[in-house]
Amino acid sequence: MKSFLVYWGLVSMLGIVHVHALLKLSSWEIPIYISCLLVIVIMYFFYKKTFIQVSNLGIRMNGLLLVMQLLLLPIYIIIKPSFIYLIPFLLFIVIEIVRQEHTKKVAELLEEAKRFEEERAHFNETFRVVRSERHDFLKHVSAIHFMLEKEQNREAKAYLDDLVDGYKETNLSIKGEKGMVAGILHQMYRRAQEAGISVVYDLDLPLSTLPLSDKEIVTLIGNLLSNSLDACVEWQNEHNEQALLSLQFYKRSGLYLLICKNHSNPIPTSILDSLFETFGKTTKTGEHEGLGTKLIHDVIKEHHGFLDFVYKEEEFTVKIKIPAIR
Structure with a gap:
């Protein structure tokens, strides 16, 4: 959150410098508070419409982009007001576009990596459950067989019903599905039941x-x-x-x-x-x-x-x- 506020603060200040320099090209003497008000309105619009997490780019990349933007400012001191002022202003916008595009890309990659780790865990868990059920299957059959031999029909039915419910949960997720898809379905099903x-x-x-x-x-x-x-x-x-x-x-x-x-x-x-x-x-x-x-x-x-x-x-x-x- 801190980096987020710092980013919008710096961009706003740099934007005020660029906008005020461009307004000097007009024949009127425009006070700086007009530039501030204009930039604040623009920044608020982009704040509402734009997704950006500057922390994803890291200090080095953000620092490099900031230095590039600061290097544009001396142009306003060296050169008298002219339409050349459009060049640093446009470069400032291009740098921000580059920042936002890279931020989105990094955010997607981070989300993808997070999903991949979750999917791998889901797949491993599903595989473990299937192996466990397969390993215990003969034991369950033996237990039911013993109950039937002892004519404990009610107990055998209750045991079998409980066993089928467990297998049904797994079967809902894995029947005909590829491993990764079965893993995500099984994990979401269990997550829903736990909630x-x-x-x-x-x-x-x-x-x-x-x-x-x-x-x-x-x-x-x-x-x-x-x-x-x-x-x-x-x-x-x-x-x-x-x-x-x-x-x-x-x-x-x-x-x-x-x-x-x-x-x-x-x-x-x-x-x-x-x-x-x-x-x-x-x-x-x-x-x-x-x-x-x-x-x-x-x-x-x-x-x-x-x-x-x-x-x-x-x-x-x-x-x-x-x-x-x-």
């Missing part, structure tokens, strides 16, 4: 059949389910009721359709208007960067898909259509 959220996977065919790379499928499903779970948790805390999350997937007329529904607290219209289009927009409270929704949008756009979403009666629904073309 007391009712979750339903209604998949006509494996998500792994989507015409996307494994990495893109995990990015899409991981962010979609993670955002939905966070919204359900906040809704539960607000209403003291069990939230519901459902994920549907099927294929119709050459299109893959993915529908995710979840309970959600009211979402401000200002956020809904550009939720899946820009960085920094998030429905969550607390310190969240709003990267997930933009990553979902980028994956769908890359494959010429369609995304629609609606919030109605405390339910948020995302509908995604992706052409069945590889």
Whole structure:
């Protein structure tokens, strides 16, 4: 937060110098407070519309860009007011554009690295669960066989019901799925159960059949389910009721359709208007960067898909259509 405030403060001061120098080209004597007011309005607009985390670039890169911007200022001292003043002003803007583009790229890479570590942990956990269940399967069969021999039918049925419930949880996530996709589905399912959220996977065919790379499928499903779970948790805390999350997937007329529904607290219209289009927009409270929704949008756009979403009666629904073309 400190670096964030320092950044906007420095940019504002540099902007005032450049704008005031340009205003000197006019025939009127314009006081500096006019330049300050103009820059403050512009900075406030970009503060609301621009996603930037300067700390991601590190001190060295930010320091280099700042030095480059400071080296532009002596031009205003050496040269008398003329249209040459446009050159340092435009260079100042170009440097800021470079800073923002690099910041976004670094933020994406950091998020991707974080997701990769989470996905690897999910995959390892799913693999461990499957191995554990396979290892214990014969023991369970022997236990049930012993109960039946002793004519303990009620106990055997209860034991079998409990066993099937456990296998059902794993099977919901892994049937027909590739390893990484199964891992993310299984982890999200367990995370929902631990939070007391009712979750339903209604998949006509494996998500792994989507015409996307494994990495893109995990990015899409991981962010979609993670955002939905966070919204359900906040809704539960607000209403003291069990939230519901459902994920549907099927294929119709050459299109893959993915529908995710979840309970959600009211979402401000200002956020809904550009939720899946820009960085920094998030429905969550607390310190969240709003990267997930933009990553979902980028994956769908890359494959010429369609995304629609609606919030109605405390339910948020995302509908995604992706052409069945590889």
